[in-house]
Amino acid sequence: MDTANKISKLAQKENLELICTGIPKTIDNDVGGPLQADGIFAVCDHDPGYGSVARNLAINILEANEENKASYTSDPVLVIGVMGRKIGFIPAAARLADPKREIPLLIILPESLSQDDYQSNLEFITEKVNEKLKKQRRCIVVIGEGVNVGDLGILRDSFGHAQFSASEKTVEQVLTNYLNGIDMKDSQGRAQSRLIVKGIARSERPGTRQRREIAYVSEVDREEAYQVGVYAAKLALSGVNGFMSTIVRDYNLPYKVNYDKIPLDTVANSEREFPKKWITSNRVDVTDEFVNWALPLIGGPLPKFAFDRRSAS
Amino acid sequence: MDTANKISKLAQKENLELICTGIPKTIDNDVGGPLQADGIFAVCDHDPGYGSVARNLAINILEANEENKASYTSDPVLVIGVMGRKIGFIPAAARLADPKREIPLLIILPESLSQDDYQSNLEFITEKVNEKLKKQRRCIVVIGEGVNVGDLGILRDSFGHAQFSASEKTVEQVLTNYLNGIDMKDSQGRAQSRLIVKGIARSERPGTRQRREIAYVSEVDREEAYQVGVYAAKLALSGVNGFMSTIVRDYNLPYKVNYDKIPLDTVANSEREFPKKWITSNRVDVTDEFVNWALPLIGGPLPKFAFDRRSAS
Incomplete structure (x- = not known):
């Protein structure tokens, strides 16, 4: 404006x-x-x-949870990078999928972690992922694209202006590579995973689809x-x-x-x-105050899936 | 089996x-x-x-086209990396969105390009993208995750088995970086785009969402x-x-x-x-024979959007 x-x-x-x-x-x-x-x-x-993007992500999380329940023995960790470079209202909306906190879900806003120390951010997230894995054997991470996980190689145009939407790397890929231990390889070139369970972390980037899907308006x-x-x-x-x-x-x-x-x-x-x-003290969730504020914006009830006792904490 | x-x-x-x-x-x-x-x-x-994944991608392309029509002045190129590491039935399904070939769409299957010479693949795709940009000022690229664009840093588990779903890099990111000229920087660190128009290429990776969205069954x-x-x-x-x-x-x-x-x-x-x-001779599309075979599998008619003369060739 x-x-x-x-x-x-x-x-x-x-x-x-x-x-x-x-x-x-x-x-x-x-x-x-x-x-x-x-x-x-x-x-x-x-x-x-915003209400439609929030509904889109909430349904995405419900369905990702069904996927993860079925595939966690090989892919225990799913990292979803979502929009909102400077502000965390979009990643926060993941909580609307699960106000009762039954899904093994971490929600990471740009505002929740350090703006300067990316290394401690990566270590902190890894620790939190492993806590979920210990308890529930699987984990879904929703991370805002602006969370500081290191230099993403932001592109600059011929005037030197930052082109945020086309960075060389993306936050979900950097985090996934860190979890999989791509930076630590043994003499035979095999990565040394930082996860405490077998299997890998994989990443997704819904991109502009978050804001353009008629099905989730x-x-x-x-x-x-x-x-x-x-x-x-x-x-x-x-x-x-x-x-x-x-x-x-x-x-x-x-x-x-x-x-x-x-x-x-x-x-x-x-x-x-x-x-x-509205950010919880453990820095990987948002509060019920956020849920109460945001829930009316996403419209009618979300789809229901069969309850699985394994996913309850 | x-x-x-x-x-x-x-x-x-x-x-x-x-x-x-x-x-x-x-x-x-x-x-x-x-x-x-x-x-x-x-x-x-x-x-x-397969029919549901194909429907999912077809609707994705229709909506991506609406997005791209609105945002092409800054983001003229959208690269969508889709599933199917060795076989191209999934990227091929993008054609079902537009059997009349009005959308500036490139469809790249693993089988369509060289299995060995990734450099010539990158150059070839860039040439085809720029042809679309010259004609229609914007371009959507659908690329199978197994297209050879160079070493993706495939992860191997402790037995040395390839873990395809967690590579260090992804095909859509490598291609996008190449189009944006991230590898060519001037003395001030500014990338030298390979696109013939202003603006950037951006990438998306719908990931497992392709196979788990109830809305597109x-x-x-x-x-x-x-x-x-x-x-x-x-x-x-x-x-x-x-x-x-x-x-x-x-x-x-x-x-x-x-x-x-x-x-x-x-x-x-x-x-x-x-x-x-079923691969066209220009190697960036599939034939009407594929469309005739695949169209019945995706069920009812796709959603319609307002026709825009600018997107017609």
Whole structure:
């Protein structure tokens, strides 16, 4: 919204007949100010698109768990790298698949680990993976693409700008290689796994599929995305300049939202953060407060699979 | 089926009361003998699971095309690495998304390129990508995980056995890095892209999600998978030893299959191949014969998206 704000001000200064209206649009939910002390997000409760990406990942985890239950004797660890380079709302959504914490799941946000010491991050994650393996013999790791696991060889264009979506390596591959001990080979070139069980870690990268699969659209998100756009269009047509349309949650239950406007200036100067207090103290999970906040956004109930006692802790 | 065949013979030799019955189960469709001169697959028309994986990829390509239409000014090239290390039935299924060949799509099977000269493979693919970029300004590449693009650092377990699913690098990442020119950096560390347009190539790896998403199950495949299992169970209960249940296509239209049995010995000694004549002469596509064979397996019609003239050639 920074650009919209600048253009809006410039147009006003130059006396141009130009109406600038913002619509929040960011699937990683990084527009809209921090969580306030009263438990309400300052500028925008959530951004359209996020609810569908969250539903997509939640269903992915449920199905990955079925896969992992069947294949863990050879592939005990599955590492899934998900979007959100600087902010962890997307990886956090993995918890929506399993609010009761029965799946052997680690959720790692960029904000949860060290920004500087990648080596300690790799060691820490390995330790946590092995704790899960000891207890449940298998483990699913959801990791945000911005978690610091070392130099990914970020590509720069001819102006020197970082091109985050095309790094030489990816976070899930680096972590998987570390778990498999690719860096430690014996005299015959065989990797020395860091896992305490037999078998390997494998990795997946759903990529842009996270944000473009019609099959996993949240009905709630679809409706809100439409309405927040309608609100913005009406705002622009009414001749008011320099606002963003926004989604305001009515915190009384059942879940309900209203649409409102907020000055672009306010949005441009409010940085969104994943609330620190929503990260659990063990740093590999998010809290029930996050689940309560996010669950209404993903729409109807998730598919159910047969319960397997082996996957319960 | 090799193991089933060996156990069956050993049990017979030792006079054990053991019935061995095979069920074809391989999503990459690599069990069942070659295509015969009469246009019929010798042992098994197709393996259960394949139809759903094919539907999954076809829908993925349709949606990737919508994404790419919107994002090509910054991300003109999307590389999707798919399953099937030795055989190309899975990448071939991308063509089912677009039998009219309107999407700027390259389909690369392990069998289509050189098994030895990875450097010429990389150069060849780059040339083909740039041809698409010249014509349509964007390109989607579907590449089988077994295409030779150089040493992927295949992991070996403590017995020295290859662990294909956990290689140090992946085919889509190696190709993407080559397209982005990560190996060619100037004095300031900026990559020198091999693409003839501005922007980057990015990569995705749907991984095991290809074979486990309920949302994309082919109704045809679901029914056949059940029935071929029923047939095998009945076979075993009838006391006959040493057969695999199989799917036989009735080549009269409309599409219809029957179930039959075939000796495990025959299956174990028939190697499946992707028919060479189903690979187009330009080596980046498959023929209409493949489409005609595969289309009935993926079930009902694919979702439709708005037609965009820019994506037509």
